[in-house]
Amino acid sequence: MSTLPDCCHNKSILFSILVVTAVATNSPCAADVASCTFDEPVEATSWVGESTAGWDSPWIVPHPAVSASIEQDRPLRPGSGPSLRLAFSPSTQKIATSVWRAPGLKNGIHQVLSFDFRLESSLGANDVSIHDARYPKAISENNSAFVIRICGNKRGTVAAGHWAFYDGDRSAATIDWNRFVDSGMKCEAGKTYTCRVTLDPKDRTWKVRLSDGERTVEREGLGFRCADTEMPRYVGFGAELPGNKQKKPDGEPLVFRIDNVHYEGEAPEFAPPEVVKMPATSAHGHFITRRGDQLFDGDKPYRFFGANMPGLVLPYDYWFWLDDRMVLPTPWEIEDALKTARRMNLGCLRTWNLPMRQAGQPRAAFMHVLGPRQFNEAAFVHMDYLLALANKHGCRLMIPLTADAGGYLGGINTYANYRGRSAADFYSDPQLREDYKATLKHVLTRVNTVTGVPYREDKAILAWQFGNELDRTRVPEEIQTAWQAEMAAYVKQLAPNQLLAYG
Incomplete structure (x- = not known):
């Protein structure tokens, strides 16, 4: 301007x-x-x-x-x-x-x-x-x-x-x-x-x-x-x-x-797919809750077989980063994966973290986070379908929100690079904490365009994870503990009915 x-x-x-x-x-x-x-x-x-x-x-x-x-x-x-x-x-x-x-x-x-x-x-x-x-x-x-x-x-x-x-x-x-x-x-x-x-x-x-x-x-x-x-x-x-x-x-x-x-309106580069509305019904009758060291589905103990399925967020092969492979899954692909998981008696699936654009990297449609406080609506519509179909087929989800290990699709170091900081500063720098909170708020308060259900009220979510394999040894224990307490309080303020895991 x-x-x-x-x-x-x-x-x-x-x-x-x-x-x-x-x-x-x-x-x-x-x-x-x-x-x-x-x-x-x-x-x-x-x-x-x-x-x-x-x-x-x-x-x-x-x-x-x-x-x-x-x-x-x-x-x-x-x-x-x-x-x-x-x-x-x-x-x-x-x-x-x-x-x-x-x-x-x-x-x-x-x-x-x-x-x-x-x-x-x-x-x-x-x-x-x-x-x-x-x-x-x-x-x-x-x-x-x-x-x-x-x-x-x-x-x-x-x-x-x-x-x-x-x-x-x-x-x-x-x-x-x-x-x-x-x-x-x-x-x-x-x-x-x-x-x-x-x-x-x-x-x-x-x-x-x-x-x-x-x-x-x-x-x-x-x-x-x-x-x-x-x-x-x-x-x-x-x-x-x-x-x-x-x-x-x-x-x-x-x-x-x-x-x-x-x-x-909509964004021109990554126009969201046409949304086909689905009923806001769910095969899940309750949020998963914790009592001591046990999980419960209503009054029944909750036990499950589960698996990592990163392709629910992005089917990729990071050994061969080919543009034609870095494509968001279609609703059909998501539903096919969930049906397959249920046939294998898998009750809970863990996705990959939200892909984040690295500083200076060209924008791409698969990136959910385009920069600090910048988000890609098209990518989140695909997540809308994931949640809608997880409710339809009775799958629970664990969703990491960033990454430390495996940060090749963006992670805490990416947040830090945007502000000229190091990955260790992610836990102590006030600006980086606010940037991460902005992502937490955007995700948790999002209203699903397919079902109309806010993410924070979706029973298909077993737990949110702060990130994938966050390294607790980067900073002194007191800094790590303070960060964890601050972020946990923020998440529970926004989504009190959903569980939270460190990752």
Whole structure:
């Protein structure tokens, strides 16, 4: 995310939202599916944009009052996001921000992005913008974008202070002010406006609906073509104050608030398979419980034969890492494996740990964890089927959530590498502990798309495991014990009815 192009650096006031439909593979945040999970509204005093001209720079420099993790670790998944309140002080020429990673909006998939916007101060004489990607540099038939703006001063046919929709020229690579259409709705301070933008997958155009609670305006067929490689995947909210070129304080802060951010859509790289719904019924009548050193299924002692079956998560041969072998199992393959296990009187199966992308490694569809706090929806849909079919066929599962030994598909060392740490730091470093907790929370609170049952309420899960063969000798016993107690308390808070194993 960066500042507006030179053609927009003037004294008129503009408010823009730019959402890009792009399928890029070399963007640092390409094709993330992803949720905004701030517990409280985020507040910042300013975000200072980089000084390079135009939209060439992909990043912005945040004000110290707000952690850069907002930009890098807060992906926007299907679902609802948090509130955001930003106050911009007119102390620099360029101010911009990027808060939520968009999922790489893909043509051909129905998508909806909506949010509430409220201006809490006067627009003044400064430019204001909300956007999510850099300015388009080239034309591509594969991509489409929409733009909405508020023009403080008259722009073409758009009246000052009015919301405007962009009706783009499909053969132009840049935005033409003459193609903005006045919505007829003025943006007034203190008033809440609900914006809803829908992608029509048939003709790759956008429909924009804007409401102030009293009236609604709508426009269809919007959009323009944009380049694959120029678009980071961010839904960002920020401002520009280019009128103050001396970078001296001038005027009152610009303050606005974003609420009820909601996104419905999918990731382009790893589109989840079409979900065939299954009944939320189970062959399991109870959670497995522990009494002393015995396990119980209801009031009956629970005894079983079991086996490791890593192919339930990923059929692979790590001796010959061939791309065509690194493929997620299909629902048919999962069900065939479970039926075979039951014919062998195997009552419990242990999967492999969740594959995690190594730092710098290309993204792949089989990776469940794409980085700290980044998850692959497509891979988790396959796990949805695994749980649904385990309930159908009466199998219990033990699921390791990371690995130490056997970490060739990602493990504690992978978490550590992302933060410039060692594997031993996994147990003591506060950032690494929070990264791992984010994975725990994502998995345990996930709602199965096939059955509608949250993972933490699924009776097919005999136990979660912290990881595969975690080496207790990496750190002193007191550190290991403290880590284990902290993580166990966190898991039991989220999933009190399921067992937990060290691994």
